[in-house]
Amino acid sequence: MRPNIRPANPADLPAITTLDEVCFDSDAWSAAAWAEEFARLGSDRVVLVADEGEVAGYVVLLVPGAVEDPVDLLRIAVAPAARRTGIGRQLMSAVVQRCAGRTILLEVAESNESAAALYRGFGFTEISRRRGYYAGGEDAVIMRWQEDHE
Numbered sequence: 001m002r003p004n005i006r007p008a009n010p011a012d013l014p015a016i017t018t019l020d021e022v023c024f025d026s027d028a029w030s031a032a033a034w035a036e037e038f039a040r041l042g043s044d045r046v047v048l049v050a051d052e053g054e055v056a057g058y059v060v061l062l063v064p065g066a067v068e069d070p071v072d073l074l075r076i077a078v079a080p081a082a083r084r085t086g087i088g089r090q091l092m093s094a095v096v097q098r099c100a101g102r103t104i105l106l107e108v109a110e111s112n113e114s115a116a117a118l119y120r121g122f123g124f125t126e127i128s129r130r131r132g133y134y135a136g137g138e139d140a141v142i143m144r145w146q147e148d149h150e
Contacts, residue, residue, distance in 0.1 A: 003056055003087055005094045008047035013038050015055040016047070023077040027135075048094050056082040059091045061098070070144075071099045073106035076115075088115075092122050096145065104145040109134050119143050 008016065013034060021028040029037075037045055037060060044064060050057035057078035063071050073095060078087045095104065107130065108115050124143040133140035 003050035003052040003090065005048055005050055005090055008038070008041065008049045008058065010038060012047075012049055012055055012058075016049065016058050019055055019058065019077055019079055020075070022080065029075070046098065048091060048098070050078070050082075050087045050091055052082070055079075057087045057091055059095055061095065063099070063102075067102060070103040070105045073104055088118055089121075092118060096122055096147075099145075101147060105142065107133070107140040107142050110139040110141055116141065116143075119145075 017029075017031055017034045020034070037047065041047060044062055046061040046063050048059050048061075049055050058076070059073065060075040061071055062074055076088065076091060078085075078091075104124075106119065106124065108119065110129075120143075122145060124145045126141050127144045128142045130140040130142065132138070
């Protein structure tokens, strides 16, 4: 069964907050931070969810009003039980479709090879690094997607 990729709605907030805690543990966003993200839906935030009768994954985008400004992919997660099923790929497909004609930026931990491989598969390329950005001194790899790379 392919999940329905759809915009998040306020009823999704508890499930997304819980999924974020499962996926990111001590790096999870607080309930207050998630409430702030949801308060900005429709202005400059887009949250898409993979819905299989429950939230199986999500992606958060910061979408500036000016089309020349890059979109920031702030967060993406897939429930552990739903990983390796194509949900991450479906969420990323929805992102690049939603952001057609725009540049997308993201950062990924250097050690997160599965996520980096997913992003490279969509044409993201490394443009820089933030040395020692993550806990333990791990680098953040900054990646960019532009439509001509798709």
